Amino acid sequence: MADIDAKIQAKKRRNRLLFNSAAITYGSLIYLFLYLPILIVILFSFNTSRMNLTFQGFTFDWWGSMFSNRTLLESFYNSIIVAGASTILSVIIGTLGAVGMYKFEFKLKSVLSNSLYIPIAIPEIVFGISLLMFFSSLHVQTGMVTMIIAHVTFSMPFVLITVRARIAGHDRALEEAAKDLGAGESHTFFRVTLPCIMPGIISGGMLALTLSLDDVIISAFTNGPDAKTLPIKILELSRRGVPPDAYALSTLMIIGTVVIMLSSQLVQNRMLKKRGEETVSP
Amino acid sequence: MDQPIIRLTGVCKSYGDNEVVKDLNLEIMPGEFLTILGPSGCGKTTTLRMIAGFEEVTKGQVFLAGVDVADKKPYERDVNTVFQNYALFPHMNVFKNVAFGLVEQRIPKAEIKERVQAALKLVRLEGMDNRMPSQMSGGQKQRVAIARALVLKPKVLLLDEPLGALDLKLRKQMQHELKHLQQELGITFVYVTHDQEEALTMSDRIAVMNAGVMEQLGAPEQIYNHPATRFVADFIGESNIMEAYVDSITESGIKCVMEFGDFTIRRGDYADEEMLYICVRPENLRFTAEPVAGFNLFGKIKEHIFMGSICKTIVKLPNDQEVFRTAPPSDGLLPMDSVVHLSWRPTECSILRTKEEQIYNVIESSVEMEGFDARQIL
Numbered sequence: 001m002a003d004i005d006a007k008i009q010a011k012k013r014r015n016r017l018l019f020n021s022a023a024i025t026y027g028s029l030i031y032l033f034l035y036l037p038i039l040i041v042i043l044f045s046f047n048t049s050r051m052n053l054t055f056q057g058f059t060f061d062w063w064g065s066m067f068s069n070r071t072l073l074e075s076f077y078n079s080i081i082v083a084g085a086s087t088i089l090s091v092i093i094g095t096l097g098a099v100g101m102y103k104f105e106f107k108l109k110s111v112l113s114n115s116l117y118i119p120i121a122i123p124e125i126v127f128g129i130s131l132l133m134f135f136s137s138l139h140v141q142t143g144m145v146t147m148i149i150a151h152v153t154f155s156m157p158f159v160l161i162t163v164r165a166r167i168a169g170h171d172r173a174l175e176e177a178a179k180d181l182g183a184g185e186s187h188t189f190f191r192v193t194l195p196c197i198m199p200g201i202i203s204g205g206m207l208a209l210t211l212s213l214d215d216v217i218i219s220a221f222t223n224g225p226d227a228k229t230l231p232i233k234i235l236e237l238s239r240r241g242v243p244p245d246a247y248a249l250s251t252l253m254i255i256g257t258v259v260i261m262l263s264s265q266l267v268q269n270r271m272l273k274k275r276g277e278e279t280v281s282p
Numbered sequence: 283m284d285q286p287i288i289r290l291t292g293v294c295k296s297y298g299d300n301e302v303v304k305d306l307n308l309e310i311m312p313g314e315f316l317t318i319l320g321p322s323g324c325g326k327t328t329t330l331r332m333i334a335g336f337e338e339v340t341k342g343q344v345f346l347a348g349v350d351v352a353d354k355k356p357y358e359r360d361v362n363t364v365f366q367n368y369a370l371f372p373h374m375n376v377f378k379n380v381a382f383g384l385v386e387q388r389i390p391k392a393e394i395k396e397r398v399q400a401a402l403k404l405v406r407l408e409g410m411d412n413r414m415p416s417q418m419s420g421g422q423k424q425r426v427a428i429a430r431a432l433v434l435k436p437k438v439l440l441l442d443e444p445l446g447a448l449d450l451k452l453r454k455q456m457q458h459e460l461k462h463l464q465q466e467l468g469i470t471f472v473y474v475t476h477d478q479e480e481a482l483t484m485s486d487r488i489a490v491m492n493a494g495v496m497e498q499l500g501a502p503e504q505i506y507n508h509p510a511t512r513f514v515a516d517f518i519g520e521s522n523i524m525e526a527y528v529d530s531i532t533e534s535g536i537k538c539v540m541e542f543g544d545f546t547i548r549r550g551d552y553a554d555e556e557m558l559y560i561c562v563r564p565e566n567l568r569f570t571a572e573p574v575a576g577f578n579l580f581g582k583i584k585e586h587i588f589m590g591s592i593c594k595t596i597v598k599l600p601n602d603q604e605v606f607r608t609a610p611p612s613d614g615l616l617p618m619d620s621v622v623h624l625s626w627r628p629t630e631c632s633i634l635r636t637k638e639e640q641i642y643n644v645i646e647s648s649v650e651m652e653g654f655d656a657r658q659i660l
């Protein structure tokens with residue numbers, strides 16, 4: 001009896017081991033697939049070879065030369081300016097929109113609310129062309145400003161929808177309580193409404209920021225001859241082979257994005273935890 | 283006499299065609315504990331919200347300390363509210379929640395600290411300053427909500443079923459504490475509840491509302507002993523309600539006839555043939571083996587139910603209606619199925635005219651629609 005039991009146990013253990021190792025392999029493959037390209041970019045930013053196909057030796061040269069590559073650096077700064085400005089603008093517009101739709105009842109509200117999904121659902125290339133046609137019909141020279149406007153148009157709906165989802169669970173009695181305690185309209189907004197929906201605003205802002213940093217297609221239609229973002233610039237350069245200092249810059253950007261994402265999640269989680277709500281996982 | 287601190291004159295409120303508060307007239311004196319009592323959906327919250335300024339009145343006027351507040355925003359009115367579900371600010375700790383109103387008044391930091399501590403002490407939450415609302419029990423949150431309102435030293439505090447979410451024991455304890463606070467601080471309380479026992483134990487006066495109409499306003503004893511309408515008799519406590527009509531008016535008294543007997547009342551300006559409702563509280567109804575002068579009513583003992591400190595005796599009348607009496611249990615219980623005579627002291631019964639009954643019938647159907655049958659109390 002005991003012998004059979006032991007055999008069964010052993011078999012069970014073997015099966016579990018098999019299952020576990022399969023799960024680990026599967027999971028690792030997924031992550032490898034996701035992160036290997038990124039790791040290669042980081043690795044090749046330290047490659048001595050200019051031909052980038054094989055790793056020949058370790059160097060910091062490209063990280064140094066990156067800072068003297070004016071056109072590359074400029075596009076990097078442009079990316080940051082466009083992303084920063086469009087994020088701030090779409091957060092403000094999107095938040096006000098969500099709050100307005102929450103507070104007021106008006107005609108065509110459902111039409112307006114459903115039409116938010118159009119810029120999200122429409123193919124980017126169509127969106128890009130229509131923006132280009134719009135700007136040229138107004139005889140506006142494309143450049144930084146048009147790019148910022150374009151980025152606001154596609155990221156604002158994401159902010160609005162994220163903030164609106166947050167507001168949906170908001171207790172209207174909180175605003176009444178604030179007013180009851182003597183707070184006027186603006187104090188009620190800044191002391192109660194805004195802090196309550198802040199986790200949603202941060203999520204929306206992060207979404208807007210990453211969408212803007214990522215964007216190639218719409219920026220391709222709305223950039224100007226001397227106002228290009230980093231993705232656009234790298235795309236141009238890649239036709240003649242990407243210089244390794246672009247890898248270095250890309251690595252810098254990856255690190256920056258990860259740091260911003262993690263810290264915003266940290267802030268958000270601290271807020272949610274204090275309020276006894278469920279936290280978001282990174 | 284002081285002037286009323288709150289005065290409602292002819293206040294009506296409609297949502298579209300739905301009239302939820304109808305011609306409400308009410309004067310509340312400084313320092314009074316007034317309770318608005320009524321079943322769910324009768325317009326209690328709406329009435330409070332009109333006083334606080336969250337809801338505009340459709341018709342009529344609201345006066346606070348003699349001033350018409352029609353165009354005053356909630357933050358301009360000298361009243362504070364304890365909300366039905368507390369409405370504590372989730373992103374602020376207890377201290378900041380309580381300090382909220384003081385910060386709005388730009389009071390110096392040191393004084394804020396002092397007053398918040400005093401308010402927390404008052405509701406027995408000392409040392410809880412840094413707790414977040416999410417880390418507190420229902421009773422504690424409720425006390426924070428009260429402290430947050432009290433710290434502003436309002437002249438009027440509006441409380442909307444503040445104890446609704448608490449268990450029975452905590453509710454009893456909080457009732458006691460609230461009443462004590464109110465007397466100590468001399469604040470006017472307008473207290474909303476649908477719990478009649480709570481209303482009877484705490485209030486100076488009770489306004490009984492039903493379907494948007496204030497059916498009776500008076501002291502708890504008055505409401506209980508002399509209900510003005512059948513609804514009040516039914517809703518507050520338990521009542522035996524019997525139908526009768528005026529048969530003949532003579533020098534010696536007024537003879538009222540029921541389906542199964544009659545009785546005589548001494549005085550009253552009732553008209554011939556007038557339909558009446560006779561309401562007798564179960565503790566005032568008497569069952570005797572011998573007939574009592576002036577009463578010619580009888581029934582059969584159907585059941586004795588022991589309920590600890592009291593015993594409930596149910597009697598079936600000839601028309602199959604059941605009436606009951608509650609009394610301390612005694613040895614001399616009348617045997618089952620024996621015939622007993624019904625009587626009561628003239629001062630211990632309420633006689634209601636059918637004029638009110640007509641109102642009541644209308645109301646009754648609307649109450650029933652909400653799944654609430656007032657007669658189930660019987």
Ligand SMILES: Nc1ncnc2c1ncn2[C@@H]1O[C@H](COP(=O)(O)OP(=O)(O)OP(=O)(O)O)[C@@H](O)[C@H]1O
Pocket residue numbers: 297300302320321322323324325326327328329476
């Ligand atoms: N914003 C609104 N729009 C339309 N009808 C409303 C609105 N608020 C309340 N009502 C209606 O008004 C009536 C009275 O509501 P109210 O909230 O005053 O009831 P209540 O006496 O406080 O009940 P409860 O004891 O359940 O809290 C209800 O029939 C309700 O459906």
Ligand SMILES: [Mg+2]
Pocket residue numbers: 326327328366442
């Ligand atoms: Mg209510």
